[in-house]
Amino acid sequence: MTATIPAPRSSSSRPRKVNWEKWGWLYMRISGVLLLVLVFGHLFVNLVAGDGVHAIDFAFVAGKWADPFWVVWDTLMLWLALIHGANGMRTLTNDYARGRLRKVLLGAILVSTIVLILLGSLVIFTFDPCIGAAQGGDLAQFCTAKG
Amino acid sequence: MAESAVLEGASAPADEAPIESFTVTLIIRRFDSEFDDEPRWVDYDVELFATDRILDALHKIKWEQDGSLSFRRSCAHGVCGSDAMRINGRNRLACKTLIKDLDISKPIYVEAIKGLPLEKDLIVDMEPFFASYREVQPFLQASGKPEKERIQSVAQRERFDDTTKCILCAACTSSCPVFWTDGQYFGPAAIVNAHRFIFDSRDEAAQVRLDILNDKEGVWRCRTTFNCSEACPRGIEVTKAIAEVKAAVLRGKPDVPKSDLVSA
Incomplete structure (x- = not known):
């Protein structure tokens, strides 16, 4: 009787796991290209176009987020940039930290990234331009006119 | 006979100026596990020509000054890949690094390549x-088993x-x-x-x-x-x-x- 031993690294002998290193690497390239457009577009619109940096106030933000285009833009930028940055920190940690320190740092990066993404998303999607309007906020006139 | 004499004379004129040589300081990171806890930098002054290589300098040190200096080299002509080392902070083959390409107004730092276990002087565990x-x-x-190639x-x-x-x-x-x-x-x-x-x-x-x-x-x-x-x-x-x-x-x-x- 002979036992058949599958060749090492034959696909049947190994369960296919998600290759995080590969997808992480790919994510960095794709999000990097997108962020180049998103970030510089954001900087141009906020700091250069029109009145430039002096235009930024509560009304400016409210005006931007009244347009679904900028809601999508900012949401994309928030998620892509935070995950991109966190993944970069993760690879750095894997390069230079060992043992317990690595675990603690990786955990801290994960938690802070999730908190920041959730917080940012919460602000974008529950943003109310009429907040504090009754007390005479920036957009009091507009909000009272709207009813 | 006369012709060959003329050729000899042309190729080796008696009054040719001697080739200029320089005193070059090499600072080598020495390590001997029997005596050293930590690697230590040791400097050597060597008389070299511009056309000499770092490998020649190491030979001169080993043969004329300190026989205990250890390094690997085999072919000495950039083919065997034995003498890779860190020269002035850059990984180079000692046998392909010419003195004339280095700034000899300052000492030349030579150490073993990084990231592999150091065994002795410039030798690492490969x-x-x-x-x-x-x-x-x-x-x-x-x-397949082709007929020819x-x-x-x-x-x-x-x-x-x-x-x-x-x-x-x-x-x-x-x-x-x-x-x-x-x-x-x-x-x-x-x-x-x-x-x-x-x-x-x-x-x-x-x-x-x-x-x-x-x-x-x-x-x-x-x-x-x-x-x-x-x-x-x-x-x-x-x-x-x-x-x-x-x-x-x-x-x-x-x-x-x-x-x-x-x-x-």
């Missing part, structure tokens, strides 16, 4: 380096020509900051030698090698710092080779040129 080299299966794997077109041979030049000196791998902090990483040299067979049209085990390099410690650890390309004494575009392996892993197969031969 075994971890060769272990990852062996792991990528650096040999031709082809099933395995035919390949010029374009197909050209595809992996660059990575055939590797002499396994470890200058690239020991210049890689990822390898310094994580010895588990395959390192540039192993990936270069995998590339040499992955992109060889005659080889049939590209999938296996791509699978090996797709691992956690494989090509994805590369941060494209280009230290390896800068260090390679054979001028191999190491970072480019690694990038091509990455692309092959993503595509699932290497882009080997189709055979343009009339009949196979």
